[in-house]
Amino acid sequence: MHHFDRINGALHAEGVPLEALADAVGTPAYVYSTATLTRHYGLLADAVAAHPAALGPALIAFAVKANSNLSVLATLARLGCGADTVSEGEIRRALKAGVPANRIVFSGVGKTDAELAFAIEAGVRQINVESAIELDRLIEISSSLKQRATASRAIATPEIAIRVNPAVGAGGHAKITTGGATDKFGVPADEAHALYARASLSPHVTPVGLACHIGSQITTLEPLEVAFRALRTMTLELRAVGLTVSRLDLGGGLGVPYHGQSDLPSIEAYVAMAARVLDGLDVEAAFEPGRLLAANAGVLLSRVIQVNERGDGRRFLVLDAGMNDLMRPALYDAFHDLVPVRPREGEPRLYDLVGPICESTDVFARDRLLPPMQAGDLVAFMGAGAYGAVLASEYNSRPLVPEVLVDGDRWAVVRTRPSYEDMLDREPTADWL
Numbered sequence: 206m207h208h209f210d211r212i213n214g215a216l217h218a219e220g221v222p223l224e225a226l227a228d229a230v231g232t233p234a235y236v237y238s239t240a241t242l243t244r245h246y247g248l249l250a251d252a253v254a255a256h257p258a259a260l261g262p263a264l265i266a267f268a269v270k271a272n273s274n275l276s277v278l279a280t281l282a283r284l285g286c287g288a289d290t291v292s293e294g295e296i297r298r299a300l301k302a303g304v305p306a307n308r309i310v311f312s313g314v315g316k317t318d319a320e321l322a323f324a325i326e327a328g329v330r331q332i333n334v335e336s337a338i339e340l341d342r343l344i345e346i347s348s349s350l351k352q353r354a355t356a357s358r359a360i361a362t363p364e365i366a367i368r369v370n371p372a373v374g375a376g377g378h379a380k381i382t383t384g385g386a387t388d389k390f391g392v393p394a395d396e397a398h399a400l401y402a403r404a405s406l407s408p409h410v411t412p413v414g415l416a417c418h419i420g421s422q423i424t425t426l427e428p429l430e431v432a433f434r435a436l437r438t439m440t441l442e443l444r445a446v447g448l449t450v451s452r453l454d455l456g457g458g459l460g461v462p463y464h465g466q467s468d469l470p471s472i473e474a475y476v477a478m479a480a481r482v483l484d485g486l487d488v489e490a491a492f493e494p495g496r497l498l499a500a501n502a503g504v505l506l507s508r509v510i511q512v513n514e515r516g517d518g519r520r521f522l523v524l525d526a527g528m529n530d531l532m533r534p535a536l537y538d539a540f541h542d543l544v545p546v547r548p549r550e551g552e553p554r555l556y557d558l559v560g561p562i563c564e565s566t567d568v569f570a571r572d573r574l575l576p577p578m579q580a581g582d583l584v585a586f587m588g589a590g591a592y593g594a595v596l597a598s599e600y601n602s603r604p605l606v607p608e609v610l611v612d613g614d615r616w617a618v619v620r621t622r623p624s625y626e627d628m629l630d631r632e633p634t635a636d637w638l
């Protein structure tokens with residue numbers, strides 16, 4: 206459970222009791238641990254640094270989509286972590302959090318003209334191109350920006366990678382697979398070669414490498430290895446016709462033990478596999494982990510509103526957190542462990558964990574065995590640091606919940622809960638009403 210542990214029977218985030226946080230900021234609330242983020246980044250950075258010949262001065266770029274909180278990003282940025290981004294909003298967040306532009310990768314299947322121009326002007330390290338049509342648009346935009354450049358404001362030629370779809374999909378759920386042949390992401394391997402060659406003929410983009418990302422919550426190394434080998438083969442083919450390939454972006458996707466399972470590939474084994482596949486290529490590798498760094502660095506703290514007991518024995522634990530706060534169970538049937546902050550004595554019982562939202566999918570889990578629970582009890586959804594707060598919505602007019610960052614014994618609110626007045630003020634009434 207990393208840095209969310211019990212001290213004197215009560216669950217803490219590092220040195221801070223979750224009960225105290227709930228009293229101070231209310232519930233629901235996301236709580237993040239600096240120590241876990243730091244530990245996970247350190248494990249990956251150390252593993253990568255152990256293979257300098259095969260992986261080069263590799264870039265670790267946190268997938269901002271997993272957790273875009275500015276203080277989380279700033280925590281990682283201070284450790285030297287870069288950012289993998291998929292929108293202008295994410296690039297702006299990464300820059301504001303202190304990630305240098307030359308450590309920002311811009312990916313995405315549908316980048317607008319404005320976003321491509323913004324990325325070029327910001328001087329991001331690399332734009333991962335996902336289709337032939339995007340390449341044409343990027344060349345056009347880069348060329349017109351250069352024409353408008355002035356001596357005091359020069360525009361660099363963007364460095365690009367071609368995102369290959371290696372036709373190996375993988376991941377914890379069909380809805381989070383990205384590398385399958387029918388998935389919308391990337392260029393089919395047989396088209397990528399021609400596209401790379403075409404890009405290298407343009408003075409307005411500089412192709413530097415290949416990228417892939419085949420899915421998320423991947424729990425075995427085999428599919429990743431197949432994809433990395435495809436990148437290796439393609440690198441050798443491109444070099445054979447005189448093209449330069451100096452970077453390989455290996456994407457993210459490594460799974461985390463939501464069930465506490467101990468048979469997942471270790472970070473060291475994952476990186477060692479990558480190093481074996483890239484050995485001798487003399488490239489700079491990039492890793493784009495999201496979940497791996499952030500999932501177990503966060504919990505969603507919630508309070509029991511009431512316990513509804515039915516005549517047939519079914520028991521609903523009605524929480525103040527709903528599917529709008531934590532979407533993963535409703536979207537992907539995802540499992541999150543639910544831990545009572547201060548468990549009561551007594552025989553464990555079966556509970557259905559539900560939120561207050563008017564949707565039948567607002568069910569976090571069925572038949573969970575928990576100690577006896579009562580209204581007012583605090584619980585924590587574990588593994589909620591990735592794809593938690595970022596996927597939240599205001600459905601049922603519920604304000605987005607606050608986010609708190611803990612560091613040892615100190616804590617700070619790093620995203621505030623909007624007031625109902627703010628939520629209403631955001632919507633000007635049409636002037637004919």
Ligand SMILES: Cc1ncc(COP(=O)(O)O)c(C=O)c1O
Binds near residue numbers: 289420457
């Ligand atoms: C291009 C790209 N890189 C990295 C990631 C991060 O994935 P994960 O959180 O599974 O590491 C994603 C999301 O799946 C992605 O689409």
Ligand SMILES: N[C@@H](CCCC[NH3+])C(=O)O
Binds near residue numbers: 592
């Ligand atoms: N949002 C997904 C992961 C998708 C990653 C983005 N390509 C999840 O919560 O598991």
